Amino acid sequence: xxxxxxxxxxxxxxxxxxxxxxxxxxxxxxxxxxxxxxxxxxxxxxxxxxxxxxxxxxxxxxxxxxxxxxxxxxxxxxxxxxxxxxxxxxxxxxxxxxxxxxxxxxxxxxxxxxxxxxxxxxxxxxxxxxxxxxxxxxxxxxxx
Numbered sequence: 001x002x003x004x005x006x007x008x009x010x011x012x013x014x015x016x017x018x019x020x021x022x023x024x025x026x027x028x029x030x031x032x033x034x035x036x037x038x039x040x041x042x043x044x045x046x047x048x049x050x051x052x053x054x055x056x057x058x059x060x061x062x063x064x065x066x067x068x069x070x071x072x073x074x075x076x077x078x079x080x081x082x083x084x085x086x087x088x089x090x091x092x093x094x095x096x097x098x099x100x101x102x103x104x105x106x107x108x109x110x111x112x113x114x115x116x117x118x119x120x121x122x123x124x125x126x127x128x129x130x131x132x133x134x135x136x137x138x139x140x141x142x143x144x
Contacts, residue, residue: 070086072094
């Protein structure tokens with residue numbers, strides 16, 4: 001057998017073994033999240049009860065109106081998803097996630113008069129630009 005072929009097969013086996021071990025470690029680390037007291041799986045009813053509980057609050061909320069109202073909007077495009085918001089008339093990209101096979105480029109997250117992000121895949125581009133009309137996000141999606 002050719003020495004290069006043996007090395008290639010050995011490399012593939014080592015990579016497959018490493019991926020398997022990594023997968024088992026990740027699954028093991030999440031296992032406790034799906035178990036109840038006594039390391040037993042939660043019943044469907046117990047899961048429903050847990051999901052019905054209110055989420056814990058990190059800090060008490062002040063009473064009365066907030067000093068600067070915020071309006072948010074989710075924009076889904078072929079290139080990715082963007083969460084945009086307006087606070088005090090200024091645009092802000094709260095988050096952006098490229099779609100599978102796309103990458104992020106040219107991010108101007110704000111807060112500013114305008115905020116934008118560009119997603120790219122090969123020669124294709126999708127640009128999401130946001131500005132505010134008052135505290136309402138207005139978004140323009142451009143494609144190339």
